[in-house]
Amino acid sequence: xxxxxxxxxxxxxxxxxxxxxxxxxxxxxxxxxxxxxxxxxxxxxxxxxxxxxxxxxxxxxxxxxxxxxxxxxxxxxxxxxxxxxxxxxxxxxxxxxxxxxxxxxxxxxxxxxxxxxxxxxxxxxxxxxxxxxxxxxxxxxxxxxxxxxxxxxxxxxxxxxxxxxxxxxxxxxxxxxxxxxxxxxxxxxxxxxxxxxxxxxxxxxxxxxxxxxxxxxxxxxxxxxxxxxxxxxxxxxxxxxxxxxxxxxxxxxxxxxxxxxxxxxxxxxxxxxxxxxxxxxxxxxxxxxxxxxxxxxxxxxxxxxxxxxxxxxxxxxxxxxxxxxxxxxxxxxxxxxxxxxxxxxxxxxxxxxxxxxxxxxxxxxxxxxxxxxxxxxxxxxxxxxx
Numbered sequence: 001x002x003x004x005x006x007x008x009x010x011x012x013x014x015x016x017x018x019x020x021x022x023x024x025x026x027x028x029x030x031x032x033x034x035x036x037x038x039x040x041x042x043x044x045x046x047x048x049x050x051x052x053x054x055x056x057x058x059x060x061x062x063x064x065x066x067x068x069x070x071x072x073x074x075x076x077x078x079x080x081x082x083x084x085x086x087x088x089x090x091x092x093x094x095x096x097x098x099x100x101x102x103x104x105x106x107x108x109x110x111x112x113x114x115x116x117x118x119x120x121x122x123x124x125x126x127x128x129x130x131x132x133x134x135x136x137x138x139x140x141x142x143x144x145x146x147x148x149x150x151x152x153x154x155x156x157x158x159x160x161x162x163x164x165x166x167x168x169x170x171x172x173x174x175x176x177x178x179x180x181x182x183x184x185x186x187x188x189x190x191x192x193x194x195x196x197x198x199x200x201x202x203x204x205x206x207x208x209x210x211x212x213x214x215x216x217x218x219x220x221x222x223x224x225x226x227x228x229x230x231x232x233x234x235x236x237x238x239x240x241x242x243x244x245x246x247x248x249x250x251x252x253x254x255x256x257x258x259x260x261x262x263x264x265x266x267x268x269x270x271x272x273x274x275x276x277x278x279x280x281x282x283x284x285x286x287x288x289x290x291x292x293x294x295x296x297x298x299x300x301x302x303x304x305x306x307x308x309x310x311x312x313x314x315x316x317x318x319x320x321x322x323x324x325x326x327x328x329x330x331x332x333x334x335x336x337x338x339x340x341x342x343x344x345x346x347x348x349x350x351x352x353x354x355x356x357x358x359x360x361x362x363x364x365x366x367x368x369x370x371x372x373x374x375x376x377x378x379x380x381x382x383x384x385x386x
Contacts, residue, residue, distance in 0.1 A: 032053055040077070047073075050073070053177075058175070063172045066177075067180070068176055069090025070092060072101030072105065074090075080112055086116060091122045093122065125188070130165040133163055138152060169198070169201065172199075173206060182227075189243070189247075192243045196249065212270050213268065214236065216231075220266065231263065250279075251276075287349045288339065292334045293335040295334060296312070301333075306356075319348065322336070337364050339364045
């Protein structure tokens with residue numbers, strides 16, 4: 001069995017070589033938007049090893065972290081999309097990749113007219129530990145015995161707290177392009193928790209990665225070539241989605257799934273998928289007499305909090321859920337019913353989100369509501385209801 005440290009060393013070696021010479025087998029070809037490639041030096045473009053394009057889902061002004069940024073291609077594309085008011089941070093552990101990215105960053109900045117990209121050294125499953133800062137500290141107090149080894153471990157923990165590589169709740173979007181599968185299995189849960197940690201409330205992750213249609217057997221996981229080639233570390237398709245859910249994300253959806261597998265090994269298909277997941281459903285639930293109506297097209301749906309809703313029926317929801325549904329990716333599937341008399345949040349009572357209940361119209365209109373009105377001439381398309 002390949003040990004965890006050995007797997008990481010294998011990945012470092014293969015990607016270090018890939019920084020010096022283009023390597024065709026590291027991942028599958030991707031078509032990027034050509035207008036964004038014009039300002040990026042060929043050295044960067046030729047050494048791109050991804051399986052998708054998460055930059056297509058970015059917006060102007062966002063702060064973006066790219067996990068496993070390599071020579072910086074996605075970062076340099078993202079820099080043009082988020083613009084001068086945005087910021088892009090690339091994180092990678094391979095010195096040779098970072099050298100290429102940092103050397104080309106000033107060139108891209110000059111061509112687009114602003115500098116909004118930086119590259120940091122770290123492991124994507126430990127986004128709190130700044131490896132360059134740790135290296136500088138260890139040069140002053142090198143590890144020479146067991147006591148200094150334990151002291152180095154304490155130093156790393158102190159740096160995570162006092163000088164984190166990426167601060168908690170600081171990022172609008174986390175993107176990644178075919179690197180999550182390179183993290184060894186026992187660290188994958190921490191990896192997804194770290195993505196969640198650094199995102200702001202309301203932020204989202206857009207991750208392109210290789211997944212399998214069956215569990216990868218242990219003998220394949222112990223193959224160095226398959227591991228470093230983005231194959232044997234892959235999660236299953238459903239396991240990939242479950243990893244986001246277990247980390248606390250909501251609104252998880254498949255943005256793109258390649259119909260054809262990139263590779264098939266021993267009958268197991270490996271293909272690229274792009275997943276989007278949101279942070280922000282955490283928090284207390286309050287009753288403000290709001291309701292939602294699922295529009296369809298399915299007869300019923302089950303949301304991330306186990307609320308089962310039938311099409312066309314009016315359901316009671318808490319203020320938090322109501323506001324979540326008003327945002328992507330839910331808003332197009334629901335109608336929203338505000339109370340006639342708003343309940344101030346300061347006066348709202350706790351709402352039991354463990355239950356699913358219908359909302360009687362009088363709860364939103366008020367028990368004493370007894371209005372009679374004239375026909376609304378604007379209530380139908382064309383300006384007439386009759």
